[in-house]
Amino acid sequence: MPPREAYDWLRAHSVDTARLETTVSLLSWDQGTYAPPLGHHHRAEQIATLTRIIHTRRTDPRRADAIHACLGLAREAGPDSDISANLRIWQREHERQSRIPEDLAVATARAAAQGESAWERLRPKNDWKGFLPYVEHLLRLRREEADAVGYEREPYDAMLDKYEPGETAASVAPLFDALQSASADLLGRIAQRGGTRSAEVVTRHFPPKEQERFARHVMTDMGFDFMGGRMDTTAHPFCTRIGPGDVRVTTRYRDNDFAEAFFGCVHECGHALYEQGLPGDHFGTPCGRSASLGIHESQSRLWENLVARSHGFWTHYLPFAAYAFEAFRSALLNKVYYAVNAVHPGCIRTDADELTYNMHIFLRFDLERRLMSGSLDVHELPDAFNEGMYALLGVTPKDSASGVMQDVHWGAGLFGYFPTYALGNIYAAQFMDAARRELGDLEAMFARGDFAPLLGWLRTAIHTKGARLDPRDLVREVTGNAPDASALISHLEHKYTELYGLRPKRS
Structure with a gap:
């Protein structure tokens, strides 16, 4: 694929993925504002299903091929260009996301939606015992993610880097x-x-x-x-x-x-x-x-x-x-x-x-x-x-x-x-x-x-x-x-x- 064509494909692919991601944001917003309590289980499954689709798109091997095909285009555009910035971050994110198994990504999204719903329900009751299993499960999943992504010093670094790129404990x-x-x-x-x-x-x-x-x-x-x-x-x-x-x-x-x-x-x-x-x-x-x-x-x-x-x-x-x-x-x-x-x-x-x-x-x-x-x-x-x-x-x-x-x-x-x-x-x-x-x-x-x-x-x-x-x-x-x-x-x-x-x- 020619470099310009590869870049245009990457951009279109990323925009469509972002539309799916923001659909998850809309579902999460609704869960936190207007969704009835009995609908939260179905909402968690909706988010899990979309997360599976998003993860498949994020880890699509064609993305890695397209990024590689664009390297010359990035050199031509210069290090301060939008093209270079997008490619640098796409490559970093693709490498991280490809290390996370799909089942783990989906399980984490489902558990997060369930855990947030449980928090809204159990915190007013002061029910730590009831809340504990949700935290245990999510912590176990995040440890698995840290091991999959990799880190140099401590597993926490793999989590912090997700929110603050380049930072460690x-x-x-x-x-x-x-x-x-x-x-x-x-x-x-x-x-x-x-x-x-x-x-x-x-x-x-x-x-x-x-x-x-x-x-x-x-x-x-x-x-x-x-x-x-x-x-x-x-x-x-x-x-x-x-x-x-x-x-x-x-x-x-x-x-x-x-x-x-x-x-x-x-x-x-x-x-x-x-x-x-x-x-x-x-x-x-x-x-x-x-x-x-x-x-x-x-x-x-x-x-x-x-x-x-x-x-x-x-x-x-x-x-x-x-x-x-x-x-x-x-x-x-x-x-x-x-x-x-x-x-x-x-x-x-x-x-x-x-x-x-x-x-x-x-x-x-x-x-x-x-x-x-x-x-x-x-x-x-x-x-x-x-x-x-x-x-x-x-x-x-x-x-x-x-x-x-x-x-x-x-x-x-x-x-x-x-x-x-x-x-x-x-x-x-x-x-x-x-x-x-x-x-x-x-x-x-x-x-x-x-x-x-x-x-x-x-x-x-x-x-x-x-x-x-x-x-x-x-x-x-x-x-x-x-x-x-x-x-x-x-x-x-x-x-x-x-x-x-x-x-x-x-x-």
């Missing part, structure tokens, strides 16, 4: 160690200063309908296009791209907690802005999809923490919030700013403040590595989880629902996913520093409700590039530096030193 551990040490020091100084700021102003009565209306207002201002997306409720918030022009955001509401839904909406909107900013004409190819989950999390965490928790943001939005909610009508700006940034070490990751959040990730990173290596048995997980929570944050979950069962990830077999949250926070701080250098006073822009310059910068620097670069290379290109926790440490140190009146840390 050894490569991210130094970043996490530096951030954990700095966070622990800052938490200790806050405790010595006299504890935490009150968050009472955001834990009054907030009607869910008004919460949704306010969130939609803010998301629109941020740049989310509701003509190309929608927002619904679910048990565990997420964002998914069904295809160009169709990005779905989900959230959940509590009438006595403004922060959970609002910052959850902003977080998922950050993901959605990335998805809406990907080049639609490259759909189905690496140049038309996100670079990694860590880069994806950098977008959600940037908007959630570095924008929506800023003083400038609330300077602009407090009058709107006061109009929407009686609870905010007599609130002072600084009181609200303190409340949305209050440090409260707690058990629930998704409720965690900006400072303690990463501690939750470091715990899961450690536990997952031990689970994958076999040094920790799944039966021991609840006790190990509780011990780790106490060691890192000084709190102990009162039950499994607020402890080992609080996240859907292990029920869905997503081992290796959690580190991308902390990596996202690290990348976000670096991206924000780079944006300030180029755009100027972002805080003043937020105070005017002007988010277009930041979104435009993110679109140019990150979104439109798709997956042309691996995460580390993208961070280096955008910021001038490799991934480094120092920007996030500096941000946290400055923010909480000011909020809590701490003495600056001696250098």
